[in-house]
Amino acid sequence: MRRGAPLALALAMLGAATAGCGQSTEGAAGHVPPPAAPAPASTPTPTAEPTPFATLPPPTRPRQLGRAGGWRVTTYYTALESLYDGERKPVRGCARFHCSHGRAPLGSYPADFLKVVQMEGSGRITGGPQRGRFLNWSHSVGFWLDDTTRDSRGRPLVPWASAAADKSVLARGQRFAIVGCGRDGNDRPIGGEVCAAFRKARWTVTDLFRPGYGGENHADVYIGEEKDSRLSESPFYTTLNGATLGSS
Template structure:
């Protein structure tokens, strides 16, 4: 996969030198029967799709927009985390919010990662999910804020007033990382090749104008947040397509 990414970068502008970003995050989302989410977790999409400026955009409009911040999120893996055992309470079923059932005991670092990223795969294979409006719950898949299964290199989050739920987009240019350098070539190529769709939204206060969060799948090592995959891109370029 890293070799393929390096070749793609020769064809795509905006990538930095090819290095070793570490193992590619898991690309296959769990296949589970879909269940309707609880009403408290459903966030209705605006009646009129919003363009990247936050203003209504005509149906079918394609917009190239610069100046975006792109962050990433992932599914934590319990076996890759340590810390003191921590009892977690929440919901044992999907149609529930702020429950008080005993969901089990997990390493404290894993629990913190789930709260930060929203999802985590436990040692039993179940998923410990967290959302600001629901709290913790156990599930058969990592979920977005509307209760749908997250899809690696497809699902993305944005504030509803910035990009409406359902908006499809491509990353046309990766911009630069925090120190002003170009991002890793393999990571940039993978992000640019993906076809993204806004299916999730930020915890209030964490989003903002021209900010999207791209879902990568499961972390692949205990130092995942130190790898090139856990990146923040500045001044990136999006191609937003309401009907792509």
Template sequence: MRSRAAFAVMCLLLTGCGTRSTAATEPPEVPPPTGAPTGAPTGPAPGSASATASTPAPAARTATPLGKPASWRITTYYTAVQSYHGGRPKAVRGCPELHCKWGKTPLGSYPEDFLKIIQTEGSGRITSGPHRGRYLNWSHSVGWWLDDSTRDSTAKPLRAWSSAAADRDVLARGQRFVIADCGEDWKGRPVPDRICDRFRAAAWKVTDLFRPGYGGEHHADVYIGEETGPGFTKSPYYTTLRKATIVPS
């Protein structure tokens, strides 16, 4: 888990904070991932029985590392859920659909805490009111907009335990990788096997990009889906892996 003081000041560890290059482009004509509701998490929920997957195949463990071994910082991002957050209702104006920028249309009122998290993480699922079931998304280059899904910077739905982001000069868009070794957590402690196994079992693909200079060398950000309850940021899966090793998949 991140140092929250540094996180709040710098806002550089995640693809949210208005740092991703999410653009309001024409969405692809594709069905939701794995037949789930559009934008819903596609992997097992953190902490579920199926989330503690086995270690990667020997080929993954012996592949040539991307970058220097034991040098990667892996952070995580997620989709907020309105019902888990409170605060004073705040009116939002933006685009009622994907295909515009910096709209002025009223999009409803939402808990202030929920909105703050969306501006960090990039998206939030609405659970009450006329837009219930839709997503309120934010981008530094677009502003607020309503959508039927979370989005990467090519307007494709994010896939839980699959989508990742990085600086374009660190990992190219489309690069696939697996985490071969988790290294240590942000406090310098070994990552428990049951947590590391979940990250090692996932196959990631770079579908999103940091704004230039916001990601940094040997830094990847991986998407773990929707939060599963109040206090989600205390989950062991919402974390920072330091001194990790990644290999192509």
């Protein structure tokens, strides 16, 4: 859950197809080709002995970051306006990307949608003249309209890849993997497909926490945009308490 946006928004925009080969044969009725001359005998070329498995280098493992079981990992996402039906409220802010704390009218949106946008940082607009665009929010900018989500350097967020952290804990650009999922907010082990998805992903720190919302050994990972239902009701919108991280 990204409770705040970055310290500062740096506003810089930034099959092979395999063809099968068919084989055809042609022949004329009544015509039999002469037998081919026998090939001269040859000495078979010796083949190298296969390398014993025991001599192969072991697979590399991520280097552990911090203490095993010492991390808290939270999640954030992009809200989808059509999933919300609260009373509509007008919003003012920046009508363009290169702006801060603007006062331009940006349209009216469900109050519960706006609440999630301010909590998670972004929402896709699904109706009205801004349909298809994003309503983004950060503590240092306020609301603004955009064509994509943004990390703290202005680049689009990447689902199951972008992450946020306090810069004193994980530096910007640090890549990491979740190698142990720990337990959820109800102190139950996180297992099955949920843990498998978090362990499979490779994250890069591109966002910084708003001061006071990071904390020691806390990372926040982006799990994408809502689709057919609210992500707040999904098992993937969770907290991994006692997680273990490794460098990637």
